[in-house]
Amino acid sequence: MSLLTVSDLSVFYGAKAQAVERIEFDVAERAVVALLGANGAGKSSSMKAIAGLIPCTGSVVFDGEKLDGLPARERVRRGIVYVPEGRAVVGNLTVRENLVLGGYQASAAERRERMAMVLDLFPEIADRADGPAWRMSGGEQQMLAIGRGLMAGPRLLLLDEPSLGLAPLLVRRVFERLSAIRRESNLAIVLVEQNLAMTMRLSDEIHFLRGGRIVGHRAVGELRDKAARQEAIDAYLGAAAAE
Numbered sequence: 567m568s569l570l571t572v573s574d575l576s577v578f579y580g581a582k583a584q585a586v587e588r589i590e591f592d593v594a595e596r597a598v599v600a601l602l603g604a605n606g607a608g609k610s611s612s613m614k615a616i617a618g619l620i621p622c623t624g625s626v627v628f629d630g631e632k633l634d635g636l637p638a639r640e641r642v643r644r645g646i647v648y649v650p651e652g653r654a655v656v657g658n659l660t661v662r663e664n665l666v667l668g669g670y671q672a673s674a675a676e677r678r679e680r681m682a683m684v685l686d687l688f689p690e691i692a693d694r695a696d697g698p699a700w701r702m703s704g705g706e707q708q709m710l711a712i713g714r715g716l717m718a719g720p721r722l723l724l725l726d727e728p729s730l731g732l733a734p735l736l737v738r739r740v741f742e743r744l745s746a747i748r749r750e751s752n753l754a755i756v757l758v759e760q761n762l763a764m765t766m767r768l769s770d771e772i773h774f775l776r777g778g779r780i781v782g783h784r785a786v787g788e789l790r791d792k793a794a795r796q797e798a799i800d801a802y803l804g805a806a807a808a809e
């Protein structure tokens with residue numbers, strides 16, 4: 567059984583502005599599924615709709631139950647956690663306080679256990695746990711944002727462009743940590759990205775988005791060959807695709 571099934575999902579901003587048009591995809595337990603597309607393709611809108619942060623039409627089924635109309639905090643309680651793009655850490659709180667915020671629905675014991683797990687996973691932020699979040703580099707803030715998501719004890723992490731605005735070396739470090747999370751937990755992930763090379767390192771399958779629609783789909787194994795990768799880029803992403 568799929569952990570997440572998205573069917574016929576559309577998002578409108580106002581009567582005429584349709585950001586997402588009838589997209590459909592499944593995420594199996596422990597799978598990493600990527601939504602890849604250029605700016606404005608509808609990636610973030612899709613994620614926010616699944617997280618219950620913006621209205622949508624269509625259906626989202628999680629763990630066998632329809633989520634229609636369920637508020638975002640109830641979806642978090644069930645295990646769907648959204649890590650927004652742009653990191654969005656609270657700069658004047660400490661790293662530890664930011665993490666505590668992520669676990670606000672957890673018991674004290676769960677919070678302690680998850681805090682230890684997150685600090686173990688991200689030594690870069692553990693060293694500075696009692697310092698203010700604004701002092702962290704972009705990559706460290708991204709790790710903190712992911713760590714804060716993990717504090718909620720997700721079964722499905724919705725990761726919105728973790729590479730955004732980061733230098734290539736930091737992108738690699740963030741993705742290494744995400745691969746470790748993948749290995750060490752039973753999390754499923756929906757990853758939004760523009761960067762094909764990094765996406766391939768983490769994902770099992772990729773849906774290509776353009777103009778609010780899914781225009782193509784590939785298992786990552788089908789893209790190992792350079793010619794096949796180029797063909798997908800030409801067909802679905804265009805010259806802007808970062809390799």
Ligand SMILES: Nc1ncnc2c1ncn2[C@@H]1O[C@H](COP(=O)(O)OP(=O)(O)OP(=O)(O)O)[C@@H](O)[C@H]1O
Nearest residue numbers: 579583584585603604605606607608609610611612
């Ligand atoms: N709050 C909003 N109000 C009106 N239109 C919006 C709003 N948010 C997004 N849009 C529009 O919806 C479309 C999809 O935007 P969305 O942010 O989902 O794309 P994206 O693929 O995540 O882009 P990016 O990679 O730049 O974040 C765009 O045309 C965008 O201008």
